[in-house]
Amino acid sequence: NAGVTQTPKFQVLKTGQSMTLQCAQDMNHNSMYWYRQDPGMGLRLIYYSASEGTTDKGEVPNGYNVSRLNKREFSLRLESAAPSQTSVYFCASRKLGQAHQPQHFGDGTRLSIL
């Protein structure tokens, strides 16, 4: 079972470069999420997509854009990378519409911006 798959696993960028992080899930979940995690900060929600065709800002959306390409895929784009965006990025998915559904996480993308 693949679950939630993120690519790439590691990336180093220079300031000002652009990059798209990819996420795909094979669990037929309707909601997908992008988080960043920095030391001591916990998980911070960047953007989410409650269902195919919708996207909404989370608590730290500045500097990012997202695309919900289809039900399976949700990408995160950094248009002009900044050192402050150095972080570990997690994608997650969840089945809304049923009670008690947890989120399932991908393995993460470790992004360094020089």
Next chain:
Amino acid sequence: QKEVEQNSGPLSVPEGAIASLNCTYSDRGSQSFFWYRQYSGKSPELIMSIYSNGDKEDGRFTAQLNKASQYVSLLIRDSQPSDSATYLCAVIFNTGFQKLVFGTGTRLLVSP
């Protein structure tokens, strides 16, 4: 008040002891609660869920829920060094979107 609050720790316990991790939440209408374990450099992994008041046991793990006090806890019996990780509490808030809110996690250290 934070929506989901946890003591950041670290909580240090000797091998074989009971580790007790606590979490409080702000939404009185919340119905679903989860505990995730996150090893350093890894992604969060779901280990327990609880929906009703009382205790729920799964192996060495017991989740406890008290909705009146807006409190959920995780007990780890016979703690092992391999249990050393950060434990995240997550709560589904009673909003139209069923928002899942994470605490910042408690770091647990189990010493041999």
